[in-house]
Amino acid sequence: MFFSLLLGVLFLGVPQSLPAQQDESRVEASGMGNTDDVALKDAMRNAVEQFLGVLVDSKTMAENFQIVSDKILTASQGYVTDYEIISQSRDADGMVNMRIKARVQKTAVLDDVRSLKIFQSTKLDNKRLMVIYSQDTEGPPESDPSVSSAQTAANDFFLKKRFRVFDETVVREINQELSQYQTDPEARLIQLAKGRGAELLIKFNLSYYIKPGDPFYIAYSRMQSKLFDPTTGRLLATSENRSKQVFSQNTTVAGAEDAVAKASAKVAQDNSQSLLENIVDFFSVTGAKEFFLVFQDFPEGDLEKISSTIQNGGFPQFRELSLQAGTLELEIFDDAQTISDLRKKVKQILRGTGVELETLESSGNRLIFKRAKS
Template structure:
C-alpha cells in the first residue's frame, strides 16, 4: 500500500513538470521600427529589433499584471524591465522586415521568460546570433595507459557536445597539418603568438585547449578480472586574438569494465561531456557579458570647428555607430572635446566603426587607442 502511494505521488509530480515549465514563458508577436539615417540599414535594423524586443517584453508583462498596475508602475517597469528586454527573451524569430518611407520595420515572434539567460540553454542560440556565432577550435593531447592506443577520444567527445549546442568549430586536424607539431605543442603550452595566427588565419575566436589522461588498473574479485579505468580531462578556454585564458577546468570519471579499452573510452567520454557542458555555461557567461554589458569609453575628438560642430558630430556618431546608448559631453576647449560614450561593445569596436563608416562630409582618424580611451581627429572628407 505504501509503495502504491509513493508511485501515485511520483506520477502526480511528473505530471506537474510540463505545466510549470509552460507557465514560465509566453510567445508573442511584436513590431519594431527605427529611422534609417545616412543609409545605414544595418544600424536601423538593429534598433528596430531592439524596439520589437522591448515591445514583446512590454506586451508579455501586460498579460501577467492588471492594466491599472501596469500604468501605475510604468516608469519602474521601464527602468527595471523594459531597459533589459533582451535579458528576458529566450528566443526570437524575425517574421517580416521591410523598408517603408525611410523607416526600417520588423515583426518578430519572441518567447519571453523571466529566468536568468546564462542558466537557460534554450537562450544559447539567440545569444550566439548576437555575437556572430563564435568559432571554437578544440585541440587536446591525449596520454593513455601502456598498451592502449592514443586517439582523439576527448577531442571528438567535446566537439560533439559543442556542435550539438550550435557552436561552429574550426577543424583542429587542418590546423595541426598546417602549423606542424612544434607550434601545436607551443600552443598547448600557452604561446599566444600561435593563438593569434589561428585567430587571423582560421577565424577561431575561442580555443579550447587541454590534455586527456587515462589509466587502467586490473583488480581480481574472485575469479573475475575487472579493469578500473580512470580519466582526467583538463582544459583552458583561451581568447584566440589576445591569448587570454578565460577559464580553466578539470573533470574526471571512473568506469570499471572487463575490457580496458572500452572502459577507458567510457571514462574519457563521460569526463569530456562533463567538462564540455560546464565550458558551455562559461562561454555563455562570457558572451552574455560581451553582449549585454555596457562599456564606457572616454572619447577625445580633435579638430572640431566650434561648439555647434561638436553637437553635429555627436548626432552623427549616435546615428552611425552600432551599440551607442548615451554620449555625455565632459569638456570642450578650443576645438577639442572630451566625451564619455556608453555602448554595447568595446573601444576597439568603436574605433572600427569611426574609421570605416560614413559620417556625412567628415572622417575620423585614430590618434591613440587604449583599453577604455580613444583619441581621434575629425577632418572634412575633401581635405
C-alpha cells in the first residue's frame, strides 16, 4: 500500500522495526453513512486516522486535516486486519451510526510513513514524467477507446501524485516521429523523451478480450509496461497487471466498449501504482541527491578539466554518462536542496579552472551549461 504518499503531512521520527507482538494496535472508532457498508468504511478510516494522529504533530494534523481526511480513505481498509462491531443504530434521518473496535496493522502504516519521507525528500512531485502507448502485435490501435482510457487513467494517477506529466499533444508528436523509425524504436523513444526533458518514461502496451457468458459477459484487460530513466537509458522496472469488468450480454456495442474502457482504466491504475512503488524504491537507493549535469560546446581539454574537477572538487559520487562531440553528461549525487543551490556550487568549484561557462537550462534535477562567450 502506498496511498499515504498523498497525505502531504510531516511525520515525526518512525522506529525502524516493530516486534511481532506489537504489530497491531487496537483502536475504537465511530463511523456514519447511509448504508452499513458506508458506515463501516467511515469507521475504518477514522480508526486509521486516529492511529496516524499518534504519529503526526498535532499542529500539522490540524493544518492538514482536510488532506488527511480525503486521502486516507482509499488506503484505510488495507490497514485494518480485523474489526468487531460494538454498536450499530439508525437515526431519525435514516443514517447508520456504527462503532467498531479495529486492529490496525502498525508496520503497514509505518512502512507507508517511511515511503512518504522518501517521496518528500526526493521531490518526486517535481519529476517530469511521460506516459506513452506502444502498440504490439496483440494490442489495439492508438485510436481505440481502451487505449485512451488507459492513457488518461495513468496520467491522472500520476498527476494526483503531483508529477509533472506530459500532455497528449507532446505524446502524439513523439508517436508520429516514432512511426518513421523501424529499427530499435524503443531506443529512439528514450532519446525523444530525453530530448523533451522527461526524467521518467513509462512505455506501455495493452490488450483485451471479451469472454461471453450467460447472463453476463466479462471484459478482460492486460497492461504491460516498462519504466525508464531517459537521461541514462536505464530500465528501472517492468510491470504486468490484469483487470476485468462484468457487463450484461444484452448490453449494446457502446456498452461493451464502455466495459472494456473501464477494465482498461482499472488496469492502468493498478499498473501505475506498481510502477510508483518501483520509482520510490529506486530513489530510496539513489537518494534525494541525484542530479544530471550537461556541458555543451566545450573544447575537449575543457571537458577533461570539468570532469576531473567535478570528481575531485566536491562531487566524489559521480558517473560519466557520455562524452562526445564537445558535450559531457554526468550523473552526480549531492545534498543540494535546490537546483539553484547546485548551480552555484558547480560554478564555485569550476571557478579556478579557467573554464568559462553560463547556464543554458536549469529545471527539475538537470543543469545544462554552455561555453561562455569570451
